[in-house]
Amino acid sequence: MSRRRKSYLKYLDNEAISRITSEPLLTPFPMEGSVSGHHRSPHKGSSVEFAEYREYVAGEDPRRMDWRVYARSDRYYLKEFEAETNLRCYLTLDCSGSMGFGATESKLEYAKRLAATFAYLIIGQGDAAGLLAIRDKKSFELPAKRNPAQVQEILETMGPLKAKGSPSLVDGLHDLAERVRPRGMTVVISDFLDEPKDLIDAIHHLRDRRHDIVLFHLIDPQEEDFPFERPTRFVDLEGAGSLITEPAVIREQYLESMKIHLESLTQGCLASEADHRIIRTDVPVAEVLDKFLGERSSGKAA
Amino acid sequence: MTFLQPLALYGLPLALLPVIIHLLNLLRHRSQPWAATRFLLQARRSSSKLSRLKRWLTLLLRVLALIGLAFALSRPMTGGDSMFSFSSGAPEAIALVLDRSASMETKTGEGAASKRELALKALEDFAKPWTESRIVLVDSALREPVILSDLSTLADPAMERYLGSTETAADIPATLATTLDWLEENGVATAETVIASDMQESNWKPEGSEDVLRRIKKVLSVKEGSWRTRILALEGEASTNSSILGENLLRRSEKLDLLANLQRRPTGDLPLRIMANLDGVQSEVTAEFKGERFLWRASVPLPEKKNQGWLSLSLSPDLCLGDNSWYFTYGSANRPHAAVRADLPIAGRILRAAAANEKGIPADVLPSSNLNKEDLAGRTLIVLQGNPRTPQEAELLKSFVNGGGILLCFPPNSQEGIVIDTIQWQPAERTSDSESSFRVNAWNENGGILANASDGTRLPLGELSTTTRSIPIGSEPLAYFSDGKPFLSRKILGKGAIYLFSTIPTEKWSGLANGYILVPAIQRLMEETTSTHSPASSLACGSSELVEANEIECLDSLERKKPILNAGVYLIDGNMVAVNRPHEEDSPALLPQEQAVDSLGNDFVSYQKTEALGNQSSRAEIWTVFLYLVLLLLLGESLLGLPGSIKKRKGESS
Known part of the structure; x- marks a missing residue:
């Protein structure tokens, strides 16, 4: 194994694998598999x-x-x-510029760990996993396969990806809904900073195709707590310029806006029976997946 | 508002510190890559006006707190002229001009302090904060600048001479001029002059002191505000007061006939008790009258025949002590003889008879020419019909009047002769026909030589028939013919006066010869001259004659009174003199505020009414007020930050 390949194995969360290999991932919706x-x-x-x-x-x-x-x-x-x-799972990774933000670990790095571990678990239970990385209206797609070597393929495909460009998740999801005919599971890992209405439309589109949709909504602790006090110049990672402001003045309004955004997404997902999960990036991947699989097994999830 | 430590006001720019810190904070912002910019933009858009207002309000409160702190440290004082006066408030000298006139002894209520005492208290309070300033006191009675070592001197009994009560009148312009002269002589650069006065118009002399006031205005204007003047008006009247004002005292052979004005407020009908002291023997008399004013006539028997003596009349003490006493002196009953010179012999005889003394002896006759000084020696009344023959005679008569004599003139039969002073006679004027005459229709029935008799009987002036008249020019009319021309005129010259009738007591001229008018008029003039020229006399308290006196002995009291300050009976250089408050002190007229300020120049003169006394007394440091204000502002600033913190905690707990 080359040094480069070896470095991508870091995205596999060993704790998660050891904790949840016995827990099968089930979907409440009928799936169309090949075997x-x-x-x-x-x-x-x-x-x-x-x-x-x-x-x-x-x-x-x-x-x-x-x-x-x-x-x-x-x-x-x-x-x-x-x-x-069997199940065809499409792991959709948002690689827009905003995913590059993170106080200790960027959201994209966390998303890669989540996606890699998820793919490992899917393939491990005999289902097929594919990858769709959306970045600046360009998609990197790996078709769903149940071959164990697919994990390696996925790691090598998403490993070198960098967060860059403007958001294009909505278009990517619409495109996915059009192209992938058989019913499958679509796991979207993103910070979902697009317009909620557009996102919900895209989710509806996928649900129309009878896909089981799981949204892992990544939020950095700094985004959620907004702990800034001094005047700060916020530079947009997606190239929308910068903004100098006093955080203390706008903190309440910021948190309110964020809350509204999350609530609209949650409501939209409830309406379309999509599983919307808000994940703080300081929560271990193992804990996230353990909770997800546990709820799936007990039928709590959408 | 003034400041004791104005240097601290240089700290005022520090109030901008919060603003500068705010701007610096904005400048030294840190850069933060950010993903959720859409929420930031939404937040900034929806950031409510209240939230921004709170932010600016917080900044404002911090700025105000620092301003308040700077003001507190500068030790502000109340009572300045303007809202803010950024001077140290400590002038080089504080000049206190004290009105010590008799009217300043008025109290506005029972148990209250007199206006003079209130003025002293106000002056003390005014000067107290400025410990480093020189303090000079100039009182209206002595007009001698007295430098006070400290304010406690004002309570020193030894200062009674300069601060105590007097029965004098005040000359405020002259006193202020003396004060300004002192400031000038001592090279004082900055001064606060406070004039404490009851604003009695007669004391401010707006007419008659024009030159002095003009000079004061000029001096204050030149100093351009470095010498400021404050008028502290002590207004208010005594609610209850009785006063006595002596008019005349006539010595008869065995009695004294006195005439005095009694006045009381409020109006009443109870008899007024008056304590009389005749040459040291006290007795009580009552004056029964109704109403507010009364011209009181009384006779006081003389137990022993003295050549001279004195009589004092005192009312019970009331709210105004300065007008409760009056002093008289009396002299010999023998009147000096009047003298007559007339161009017309018939007129001469009539006039001699009319000017006869109380024993009926006709007046002396003056020589018809070459009048000399000896002819006038010892005379008090000269009756002259016709003009002086020579300029020397005119000058002699003029100096006689200037020295206090009375000259009674009747028109000349012809236009020949020399005029006295500026008085001239118009040519004789006859009535148009023999049956008509010039009628007198206006004269003063209450005073003067044509006044009604003591029983109220009018002199028959209305029935006087005048067929020829000659009108004098250059004198003040006292009685008028029906066509408005004067029947009787007067001209004051020095200490005496010239009376002028416009007709002659002869059949050809008028009916004056019948004596009904002429005799009382001349006899009254003789009485007037008698009281003026008797060895004992009367002077106004504080008059200039008293200043020059060498030997003074007080006769009416054992107290060490001084005639220049206190009313009483004194033996001055061997002459018995009754010293009374000047008549003008009984005048109630007050000088309006605008006129008072205007008389001294508007620019650097301020006026504070009686109510300001309280404010003046409360003149004090108010730095504590600013300190409390600072605390309040800081508390407000903290409260503004509080609601946000609470919400934050609630959010965290949920």
């Missing part, structure tokens, strides 16, 4: 899980007919079973 798996499929298949009885329609395969029912009721019924398939 058999743990996830519910929208199609009826030949698994051992009984689904329903359905009246026979001429032209259907007579081998699936339940003859015992015919003997008792003199009617033709088909006995159907649940199909179980």
Whole structure:
């Protein structure tokens, strides 16, 4: 393994892997996979899980007919079973300039650790994971695969990415919804600083395609606490200029604006059954994933 | 407002410190890369006006707190002329001009201090804060600048001579001029002059002191505010007061006939008790009258025949002590003989008879020419019909009048002769027909030589028939003919006066010869001259004659009174003299504020009314007020910061 490749392994959170490998990731929505798996499929298949009885329609395969029912009721019924398939998970990483902010660790670095560990867990349970890195209207895409080498591919793809440019997450999500037909899980890791209405529209678009959507909303502790006192010149990381102000004067209004933004996103996600999770970047990745998987297993999540 | 430590005011620019710190903070801002700029922009847009106002208000409170601190350290004083006077407030000299006239002894209420005492208290309070200034006192009675070593001297009994009560009148312009002269002579650069006066118009002499006032105005103007003048007006009247003002005392053979004006406020009908002291023997008399004013006539019997003596009349003590006493002196009953010179013999005879003494002996006759000094020696009244023959005679008669004599003149029969002083006679004027006459229709019935008799009977002037008249020019009319021309005139010359009738007591001229008018008029003139020229006489307290006196002995009291300050009866250089308050002290007229300030020049003169006495007394350092203000401002600044902190804590706890 080269030194470069070795350095990307740092994005795999060992604590998270050790804590949650036994916990399977389940989705409440039917998924369309290519092979058999743990996830519910929208199609009826030949698994051992009984689904329903359905009246026979001429032209259907007579081998699936339940003859015992015919003997008792003199009617033709088909006995159907649940199909179980694998999951296609698309890890969508926002690489806009704002993701480069962070007091100790940038949001992008945290997002990479979260995405890498998540991909490892997905592939580890036999599901497929892909990567979509959106940066300044350019996307770096890795199709979803269930091959164990896919983890390495994902690490090498997102490892060298830098936070840069203006926000283009909304366009990327719309594009993703159009291109990826089979139902899958879309995990979006971003700071979601775009216009809430546009973001919600994009989420609706994805939900229309029957995707299970999980939004990991990354917030730096400084963004949430706004601990500045002295007059400060805030330089926008996405190139929108700078602003000199007295934090003490605008602190209350800043926090209020942020609260409104988060509430609108949360409300939009609730409406579209997307799983919106606000993550402070000072919270360990293991804790975030443990909580996420736990809630998924218990069915608390959307 | 003035400041005891004005140097501390140089600290005022430090008040800008919070603003400078604020600007410096803005300049030395740190740079912070930021992702959530959209929230910052929204926050700045929606940052409420209240929040900005709070910020600026906080800054303002800090600035004001520093200003307040600078003011507190500069030790501000109340009572300045302007709202702020950035001088040290400590003039090089403080001159206190004290009105010590009799009217300053008025008290505005029972138990209250007199105006003079109030003035002294106010002056003391005024000068107290300026410990480093020289203090000079100039009182109106003595007009001698007295330098006070410190303010406690004002309470020193030894200062009674300069601060005590007097029965004098005041000449405020002259006293102020003396004060300014002293300041000039001592090279005083900055001075505060306070004039404490009851603003009696007669003391301020707006008419008659024009030259002095003009000089004062000029001096104050030249000093351009470095010499400031404050008028401290002690207004207010005594609610209850009785006063006595002597008019005349006539010595009869065995009695004294006195005439005095009694006045009381408020009006009443109770008899007024008067203590009389005749040559040291006290008795009580009552004057029964109703109303406010009364011309009181009384006779006091003389127990023994003395050539001269004195009589004092005193009212009970009231709120105004300065007008409660009057002193008279009396002399011999023998009147000096009058003398007559007339161009017309018939007129001469009538006039001699009219000017007869109390024993009926006609007046002496003066020589018809070459009048000399010896002819006039010992005379008090000269009756002259016609003009002086020579200029020497005119000059002699003029000096006689200047010395206190009375000259009674009647028109000349012709225009020949020399005029006396500036008096001239118009040509004789006859009535147009023999049946008509010039009628007298206006004269003073209450005073003067044509006044009503003691029983109120009018002199029959209205019935006097005048067919020929000659009007004098250059004199003041006292009685008028119906056409407005004078029937009787007077001209004051020196200590005496010239009386002029416009007609002659002859049949050809008028009916004066019947004596109904002529005799009382001449006899009254003789009485007047008698009281003036008797060995014992009367002088106004503080008059210049008293200043030159060498030997003085007080006769009415054992107190060590001085005639220049106190009323009383004195033996001055061997002459018995009644010294009384000047008549003008009884005048109630006050000088209006505008006129008082204007008379001294508006620019550097301020006026404080009686109410200001309280403020003047409360003149004190007010740095504590500013200190409390600073504390309040700082408290306000803290409170402005408080609500935000509470919200923050609430937010954190939730």
